Amino acid sequence: MRIVSLLPSTTEILFAIGAGDDVVGVTFECDHPAEARERRIVSTSAMPEGLTPPEIDAYVVEAMHRGDDLYHLDAGALSGLDADLVVTQDLCAVCAVDVSVVDDALAHLGCSAEVLTCDPHTLDEVLESIEVLGRATGREAEAVALVGDQRERLAAVVARVADRPRPRVVLLEWTDPPFAPGHWIPEMIELAGGECVLGTAGEKSVRVTWDDVTAARPDLVVVAPCGYDRAASQGLADELVGRGLLPAGVRVHAVDANASWARPGTRLIDGIEELAAVLHP
Structure with missing residues (x-):
């Protein structure tokens, strides 16, 4: 093929x-x-x-x-x-x-x-797409095994953060203008033990204002601009802090959006595990 x-x-x-x-x-x-x-x-x-x-x-x-x-x-x-x-x-x-x-x-x-x-619009649909590609390419067994491994890792994160306080999280899918996330990203935040306070799972990302970000009262702001790796995301995060656009004193964490957040592939679980470690060290 x-x-x-x-x-x-x-x-x-x-x-x-x-x-x-x-x-x-x-x-x-x-x-x-x-x-x-x-x-x-x-x-x-x-x-x-x-x-x-x-x-x-x-x-x-x-x-x-x-x-x-x-x-x-x-x-x-x-x-x-x-x-x-x-x-x-x-x-x-x-x-x-x-x-x-x-x-x-x-x-x-x-x-x-x-x-x-x-x-895919949701995390389950991302995992389903792996099996769809497996069937289409004659690698169904390998796809099923990969999905099984991903679900085991997800379950381990969920078990580790269960019953812990859930910090309020704002993830910025874009920074200028700011966009709140949709699709699978709010689910990722919830699975990692946070509360996604801007953005709706399964829906499109939406443009918001800096007043919206402040009103959300986040404990953590995750900077994850689509198309950016960690170093570039960190640069944008530093710029936001320097310009005073984020709530005073809020924790800020920049991620590799390309690898573990924006692309609905095999590495979303990496993003969930990383965020869980940040929220619940």
Whole structure:
């Protein structure tokens, strides 16, 4: 089987279940595991490099208003890879190539590859997507085993934080303007033994104000901007503190959003375990 993965999360899942050798095409964001970088890149960003968070937000808002794509799909590269399976999403036009773009490109090329969309909104759906990919690639046993291991680790965290006080947590999915999280992230906070006081599980992330953040009375602010690693998140966290935008004296923790929060892949459990250790040392 020849697989093109247009999502960093599905790329890491495919490698984790033993289908990495079948992956022939990826996106420019597929950086885990490192071996994924050796595959042909078929999707790149339309956004200029070097933009600040407010500039990125403005670019995205304007592009969405115009109906422009935020990603470029290299149809020639896609055609040359002769894929049997293309994995994409229909969840977020800001996150990756939309399934409609993939369908149009394959139809134009006369390619008969199967298109599989992975659109998890909750943590359970993330785990289900691992099994879906396992069935689609003939690695069902490996996928079931991986999900079992993930659920065991989740259960261990839940048991460790049970009956402990639940600190109030605000997680910032973006910092300028501030966004409260949705989808699986509020669940992650709750499983780690915190109380998510901004954002709704299973829903989209929402724009909030700094007054909203203050009114939420957080004990901890987690800085987890989508697309940023830990070092870049720490830089933004330091900036927020320096500008006095966060409640006075609140604890601030920067995370690797790419690895363990924003991407619905195998490493969300790492984020839950890390946050549990911060909340309940």
